[in-house]
Amino acid sequence: MAAKRFAKSSLDWAAFVERIRPEEKVKFQNFKAKVDGYTQRMMSYPVEPPKIDFETYRKRLPNPALVDEFEKQFKAVKVPYPEDKLTAQIDAQEKKLDVALMSFKEITDLKIKYFEKRLQWWKDMLPMDEMTMEELFDYFPDPKLNPYKTPSFWPHDEPGRPVFPYRGQK
Numbered sequence: 001m002a003a004k005r006f007a008k009s010s011l012d013w014a015a016f017v018e019r020i021r022p023e024e025k026v027k028f029q030n031f032k033a034k035v036d037g038y039t040q041r042m043m044s045y046p047v048e049p050p051k052i053d054f055e056t057y058r059k060r061l062p063n064p065a066l067v068d069e070f071e072k073q074f075k076a077v078k079v080p081y082p083e084d085k086l087t088a089q090i091d092a093q094e095k096k097l098d099v100a101l102m103s104f105k106e107i108t109d110l111k112i113k114y115f116e117k118r119l120q121w122w123k124d125m126l127p128m129d130e131m132t133m134e135e136l137f138d139y140f141p142d143p144k145l146n147p148y149k150t151p152s153f154w155p156h157d158e159p160g161r162p163v164f165p166y167r168g169q170k
Helices: 013-018 022-044 054-060 064-076 087-124 133-139
Strands: none
Touching: 013 022, 054 064
16 A cells, blocks of 8 residues: 555665765665665555544534534645745756756767877887887977987986076076
8 A cells, every 4th residue: 555655766775885985884874774764664654544434423422513513624624735846946957967967978078089099099109118219209299308409417307508607596
């Protein structure tokens, strides 16, 4: 009878477990136990409250008009449920997020293609220990790597430039 309320949990617990950090496992297990306890307790209640048998009360009580009044008042009671105002806002935010995620996915796919081509370029390149200097300059045309155009002297920590004692150094 209680199974008519919902057929399946709206949470995918297996996917949830994959995203939990190892140090948070105990807290997650406590949370899951509470959710399971609440769900089990909710499922133990009937879907609809038990019906009141007003006929039995009419037969047993000396004043049936009083039972009729109670029945009329009982049927007139309507429990007000709050109006749902947030679902539309959540749906609008979800649509905006979907657009942002799609653009992010497209950009990320382009980056992946670029880096796959770059990786293939590195795989197709000669190994560094088999390259000549000319091939190195062809693959990496950075002028800083050319020791003939920009020589570097030991200890190689600052660019080699002449020091003129008659000029002030800063």
